Amino acid sequence: MRNFLKLQCIAMIAILMSCTNNDENIPAFPEGSTESVNVWVQDSMKRYYYWADQMPAKPDYHLPVKDFFKSLLSSQDRFSFIVNTEDSSSYPRSxxxxxxxxxxxxxxxxxxxxxxxxxxxxxxxxxxxxxxxxxxxxxxxxxxxxxxxxxxxxxxxxxxxxxxxxxxxxxxxxxxxxxxxxxxxxxxxEQPILSRIFEKNGKKVGYLYIYDFPDGMTSVFNQKFAEFKAAGVQELILDLRYNYGGSVSAAAALCSLIPSGISSGSSFILFKGNKNGGQVKRTFAQQIAYDPKALDFNTLRANALGLSKVYILTSNSTASAAEIVINNLKPYLQVIQIGNTTLGKDMAGFTVEDRRKPKHISWQIHPVIYKVFNADGSGEYSNGISPQITVNEYAELPLLPLGDPDETLISSVLNGTYLKSAGHDGLEKDxxxxxxxxxxxxxxxx
The missing domain is CATH 2.30.42.10 (PDZ domain)
Known part of the structure; x- marks a missing residue:
C-alpha cells in the first residue's frame, strides 16, 4: 500500500497479538469466525487506541469486521482505519x-x-x-x-x-x-522532490516541493541541502501544500537540516498515548534513527543551513508528518506559514497486525495511538494549523506549475508582500x- 495511504508512523511495527481474551463476559467464539476476529480487534484497540477509554463496553461482536471496528471509534477520531490484506477493495481509495x-x-x-x-x-x-x-x-x-x-x-x-x-x-x-x-x-x-533556487532582493532562496515523507528520504534531503549550502542559499521555502505526511523520522531529518542552534540531544517530539502507551519523548537524533535507512543526525547537520526563519506553504491537504514539520520547528526558528489552514492530523500511529506463522487473521489495523507535541509542549491542532498569512492558491488562473516563481504562493514569498493584486485575468481574491x-x-x- 502506498505511503500516502498510511497514517504517519513512528515506525511500521508489526504487532503479534493473541486472539484470546480474559474477559469472562466475552463468549469463546470459534477461531476464524468473524466474532473471533472482532475480539482480536477489540483487544488490540484496548491496548493501543488513544481513545481506548471511550470504547463501548458491550460492542456487537456479530457485526462485519469493518462495521465492528467503526463501532469502537471515538467521535473525535477522523483517521483510524482497518483493511483486510486479502481484499484490495477494503483499502481506502481515492x-x-x-x-x-x-x-x-x-x-x-x-x-x-x-x-x-x-x-x-x-x-x-x-x-x-x-x-x-x-x-x-x-x-x-x-x-x-x-x-x-x-x-x-x-x-x-x-x-x-x-x-x-x-x-x-x-x-x-x-x-x-x-x-x-x-x-x-x-x-x-514514488514522487521526486522538486528543488529550485530563486533570487530575492539579492539573496538566494532555496525552494523544495515535498510530496510526502516516506522512510529512506534522509540521503535525498542531505543531497538537496548540500546543493543549497554550496550555492549560498540564505532563505528557504518548503512547499508542503499537498503533503499527506508519512514517516515522523523523515520529518525529523528534514527539520534537522534547517535551523541553527540544535544538537543531537535537542528535543524534537513528545508522543502522548493512552494509559498503556504513556508519554514518549524523542530527540532529533533518536527520532531520525527510527528509520533504519537514515543518515545519522551529525551527518545531516554538516549540510544544515542554520536559518533563523523558514517559509512553509500549506493547504487543507497538508497533514500529519507535514504538520509536525510546521509545529515542531517553531521552538527553534521563526516559521512563516503561507496559504491555507492545514488538515489537523495532530496524531501518530503504527500498524497492528497478526504476525503469527501461519497468519490466523488477515486484517490490519491503523489506529490513532498518540497525540503529538513539540519541544515546548505545544500541540492540539486538530482543527488545523492556521497560517500567519492566508493566500488563496486559486486567486489567479490558470494555476502555474509547482516551482514556477510566478505561481501564487511562491510569488507571495518572493515578492515579500504575501499578497498580490487581482490576477491578470481580472480574477479577484474572493x-x-x-x-x-x-x-x-x-x-x-x-
Missing part, C-alpha cells in the same frame, strides 16, 4: 491513488463554477495521459461537473477503471481548446473553494 491527480471545484468572483486540476503526480496514469496542473475539467464520463454533483461524481469515479475527461485550458478568463482524454486506473511511482477531491478521502474513509 482519485489520487487510483489515477494520480486531484482537483478543486471553484466559484469565481463572477459566479462561474470551474473545476481545476491542482495536482498531477509524476509518471502517474494522469501524467501519462497528458493531464497538467491548471487544466480545467468540464466533464467527467460525459457529465458536466457542478458544485452540486462534484462530491457524488468523485465517489463514483472510484468504481471505474477508466475515466473519460473533457479538458480545456484557461485563457483570458474563458475555457479554450477542449479535448477528450482517457485516464486508466494504475499505480503511481474565489471560493467549493469542493476538493482529496479531503473526503483523507478523513472520511478511514
Amino acid at each position: 482519485i489520487r491513488n487510483m489515477y494520480g491527480f486531484d482537483y478543486t471545484v471553484l466559484q469565481l468572483a463572477n459566479g462561474e463554477v470551474v473545476t481545476v486540476i491542482k495536482l498531477v503526480l509524476k509518471n502517474s496514469p494522469a501524467f501519462n495521459a497528458g493531464l497538467e496542473r491548471g487544466m480545467i475539467i468540464t466533464k467527467i464520463n460525459g457529465k458536466t461537473v457542478t458544485a452540486a454533483n462534484a462530491e457524488t461524481m468523485t465517489a463514483s469515479m472510484k468504481d471505474f477503471t477508466v475515466l473519460d475527461l473533457t479538458l480545456g485550458d484557461w485563457k483570458n478568463g474563458t475555457i479554450t481548446d477542449e479535448k477528450e482524454v482517457k485516464v486508466y486506473y494504475g499505480l503511481s511511482l 474565489v471560493k473553494i467549493l469542493y476538493q477531491s482529496d479531503l473526503n478521502f483523507m478523513q472520511g474513509q478511514k
Whole structure:
C-alpha cells in the first residue's frame, strides 16, 4: 500500500497479538469466525487506541469486521482505519491513488463554477495521459461537473477503471481548446522532490516541493541541502501544500537540516498515548534513527543551513508528518506559514497486525495511538494549523506549475508582500473553494 495511504508512523511495527481474551463476559467464539476476529480487534484497540477509554463496553461482536471496528471509534477520531490484506477493495481509495491527480471545484468572483486540476503526480496514469496542473475539467464520463454533483461524481469515479475527461485550458478568463482524454486506473511511482533556487532582493532562496515523507528520504534531503549550502542559499521555502505526511523520522531529518542552534540531544517530539502507551519523548537524533535507512543526525547537520526563519506553504491537504514539520520547528526558528489552514492530523500511529506463522487473521489495523507535541509542549491542532498569512492558491488562473516563481504562493514569498493584486485575468481574491477531491478521502474513509 502506498505511503500516502498510511497514517504517519513512528515506525511500521508489526504487532503479534493473541486472539484470546480474559474477559469472562466475552463468549469463546470459534477461531476464524468473524466474532473471533472482532475480539482480536477489540483487544488490540484496548491496548493501543488513544481513545481506548471511550470504547463501548458491550460492542456487537456479530457485526462485519469493518462495521465492528467503526463501532469502537471515538467521535473525535477522523483517521483510524482497518483493511483486510486479502481484499484490495477494503483499502481506502481515492482519485489520487487510483489515477494520480486531484482537483478543486471553484466559484469565481463572477459566479462561474470551474473545476481545476491542482495536482498531477509524476509518471502517474494522469501524467501519462497528458493531464497538467491548471487544466480545467468540464466533464467527467460525459457529465458536466457542478458544485452540486462534484462530491457524488468523485465517489463514483472510484468504481471505474477508466475515466473519460473533457479538458480545456484557461485563457483570458474563458475555457479554450477542449479535448477528450482517457485516464486508466494504475499505480503511481514514488514522487521526486522538486528543488529550485530563486533570487530575492539579492539573496538566494532555496525552494523544495515535498510530496510526502516516506522512510529512506534522509540521503535525498542531505543531497538537496548540500546543493543549497554550496550555492549560498540564505532563505528557504518548503512547499508542503499537498503533503499527506508519512514517516515522523523523515520529518525529523528534514527539520534537522534547517535551523541553527540544535544538537543531537535537542528535543524534537513528545508522543502522548493512552494509559498503556504513556508519554514518549524523542530527540532529533533518536527520532531520525527510527528509520533504519537514515543518515545519522551529525551527518545531516554538516549540510544544515542554520536559518533563523523558514517559509512553509500549506493547504487543507497538508497533514500529519507535514504538520509536525510546521509545529515542531517553531521552538527553534521563526516559521512563516503561507496559504491555507492545514488538515489537523495532530496524531501518530503504527500498524497492528497478526504476525503469527501461519497468519490466523488477515486484517490490519491503523489506529490513532498518540497525540503529538513539540519541544515546548505545544500541540492540539486538530482543527488545523492556521497560517500567519492566508493566500488563496486559486486567486489567479490558470494555476502555474509547482516551482514556477510566478505561481501564487511562491510569488507571495518572493515578492515579500504575501499578497498580490487581482490576477491578470481580472480574477479577484474572493474565489471560493467549493469542493476538493482529496479531503473526503483523507478523513472520511478511514
